[in-house]
Amino acid sequence: MKAILPPAMLGILGGGQLGRMFAAAAKTMGYRVTVLDPDPQAPAADFADVHLCKPYTDEAALAELAAGCAAITTEFENVNADSMKWLAAQRVPVSPSGECVAIAQDRIVEKTFIRKAGLSTAPFLAVHTAKDLEGDLSPYLPGILKTARLGYDGKGQVRVKTAEEARYALSELKHQACVLEKMLPLVAEVSVIVARTSRNEVVSFPVAENRHEGGILDVSIVPARIAPAVTERARQMAMQLAESLDYVGVLAVEFFVLDGDELVINEMAPRPHNSGHYTLDATLTSQFEQQVRAMCGLYPGRTDLLSPAVMVNLLGDVWGDGGAEPNWEVLLTAPNAKLHLYGKREARVGRKMGHFNVLAGSSDAALEQAEAIRATLAGERTPADA
Numbered sequence: 585m586k587a588i589l590p591p592a593m594l595g596i597l598g599g600g601q602l603g604r605m606f607a608a609a610a611k612t613m614g615y616r617v618t619v620l621d622p623d624p625q626a627p628a629a630d631f632a633d634v635h636l637c638k639p640y641t642d643e644a645a646l647a648e649l650a651a652g653c654a655a656i657t658t659e660f661e662n663v664n665a666d667s668m669k670w671l672a673a674q675r676v677p678v679s680p681s682g683e684c685v686a687i688a689q690d691r692i693v694e695k696t697f698i699r700k701a702g703l704s705t706a707p708f709l710a711v712h713t714a715k716d717l718e719g720d721l722s723p724y725l726p727g728i729l730k731t732a733r734l735g736y737d738g739k740g741q742v743r744v745k746t747a748e749e750a751r752y753a754l755s756e757l758k759h760q761a762c763v764l765e766k767m768l769p770l771v772a773e774v775s776v777i778v779a780r781t782s783r784n785e786v787v788s789f790p791v792a793e794n795r796h797e798g799g800i801l802d803v804s805i806v807p808a809r810i811a812p813a814v815t816e817r818a819r820q821m822a823m824q825l826a827e828s829l830d831y832v833g834v835l836a837v838e839f840f841v842l843d844g845d846e847l848v849i850n851e852m853a854p855r856p857h858n859s860g861h862y863t864l865d866a867t868l869t870s871q872f873e874q875q876v877r878a879m880c881g882l883y884p885g886r887t888d889l890l891s892p893a894v895m896v897n898l899l900g901d902v903w904g905d906g907g908a909e910p911n912w913e914v915l916l917t918a919p920n921a922k923l924h925l926y927g928k929r930e931a932r933v934g935r936k937m938g939h940f941n942v943l944a945g946s947s948d949a950a951l952e953q954a955e956a957i958r959a960t961l962a963g964e965r966t967p968a969d970a
């Protein structure tokens with residue numbers, strides 16, 4: 585593939601915060617950006633030259649995208665994989681491919697693929713119909729029943745202890761296709777972001793250690809506080825998965841670390857990932873610049889960690905009742921902290937509004953300071969709710 589150079593127009597399906605940070609990276613390099621997103625207030629629109637405000641399956645909008653863009657990517661996996669295949673058929677380079685996105689869209693297909701690639705997952709049972717839950721379920725219990733499609737931030741998941749509970753949970757999930765996955769004792773959760781070009785140049789970013797709150801990523805700590813050998817293995821596994829997929833673009837791989845330093849893959853995302861936001865400040869190349877480079881056929885940029893870093897997600901909860909602005913003073917006066925807001929007008933509980941990164945001498949020092957900063961943010965309360 586011949587390199588696509590600035591000021592070429594790059595297209596992206598989806599205009600949320602990931603699309604916004606992609607667009608910012610592309611614009612910084614001198615590319616132009618077209619965003620397809622039905623939301624008139626899509627966060628990425630602030631950085632886009634063109635905002636096609638249409639549904640993802642709108643044929644005229646897809647045709648416009650194909651005609652006007654030198655390359656196309658996506659910011660989320662639940663985009664219609666057929667739309668991506670249609671775009672690719674118009675001879676526009678589309679990365680990642682619709683085929684890779686389709687694999688990541690379905691937990692059954694995804695976990696089966698990971699196993700076939702010689703990598704491990706938690707023990708799981710594919711549940712297409714209630715009949716699949718009739719046999720011996722003991723290898724998967726206690727477990728989690730997860731819908732095969734459209735799950736995110738822990739939605740569409742039910743924890744079950746017995747076969748009866750599993751069957752009941754399936755009816756609660758309206759008999760959608762599911763996986764029944766064994767609940768594993770986790771020592772830690774980590775993730776690796778990989779970037780790969782069509783010439784099989786593949787790089788991995790340093791491993792992030794992730795903590796969740798209420799099913800949503802809360803904090804990423806980099807470097808992860810796990811043994812160096814485990815770090816190295818996680819990076820190798822993530823790159824192996826990208827190669828098995830013949831993947832082009834940025835791929836995020838989430839792992840569970842088990843007792844005895846065992847690593848299993850939880851899931852993958854065919855795009856930059858929330859746990860990779862530390863790369864905006866702590867590596868020479870961010871995951872979003874890497875997405876631009878991969879789709880344009882440029883070489884991947886350097887990924888080594890310039891400083892230990894901690895990323896803290898800012899959910900709408902921080903805005904307090906009535907949408908009061910957080911108190912940014914301490915964060916904005918800390919010379920080693922970096923605020924990133926996504927330009928969303930309405931703060932809702934659980935909504936990702938932004939994040940901040942803290943760079944310090946060690947993971948522990950960054951974590952301690954990040955927690956101290958976070959404690960100062962809560963929006964000013966009016967006397968009525970004080």
Ligand code: ATP
Nearest residue numbers: 706728735736737738739765766767768799801850
């Ligand atoms: P997200 O969108 O945040 O990635 P998701 O809806 O895709 O979430 P999962 O990643 O499958 O869901 O699970 C969410 C969280 O639940 C995991 O990060 C982990 O903390 C816990 N979890 C999931 N599966 C298991 C398991 N088999 N054993 C133990 N904990 C699990």
Ligand code: MG
Nearest residue numbers: 737838850851
């Ligand atoms: Mg997950």
